[in-house]
Amino acid sequence: MTDDPFYRDERPQWSADGRFLLFARLDNESQTSLWLIPAEGGTPRLVVESLSPSPGWLGNYGHIDWEALYDWWKGPPREENSPLMP
Numbered sequence: 001m002t003d004d005p006f007y008r009d010e011r012p013q014w015s016a017d018g019r020f021l022l023f024a025r026l027d028n029e030s031q032t033s034l035w036l037i038p039a040e041g042g043t044p045r046l047v048v049e050s051l052s053p054s055p056g057w058l059g060n061y062g063h064i065d066w067e068a069l070y071d072w073w074k075g076p077p078r079e080e081n082s083p084l085m086p
Contacts, residue, residue, distance in 0.1 A: 002044070011066040014039070022047065022072050034070060 002009055012023040018039060025033050025044075034048035051069045 009035075010064065013072045016073070024051070024066060024070070032069070 006028050008026040010024050010026070012021045014021060021037050021039055023035055023037070023044075025035050027033075032051040033046060034051065035044040036047050037044040048070075
């Protein structure tokens with residue numbers, strides 16, 4: 001998602017309307033957070049400050065089970081005033 005060497009961005013998921021991507025970000029201190037970015041680009045916005053338990057930089061043998069930490073509903077598009085819509 002980004003090219004910052006201090007972060008590892010993983011598991012991007014499209015919003016139901018295709019306008020946004022939700023992704024997990026691990027920092028160099030193994031803290032994990034969720035971010036939202038417009039599909040056409042722009043500045044990522046923090047959605048969840050900390051996922052717990054944090055999986056660490058490499059997870060188990062390099063694998064992180066993201067589905068155990070978060071998921072995003074892929075149903076029909078939400079209305080414009082939805083909490084995740086800017």
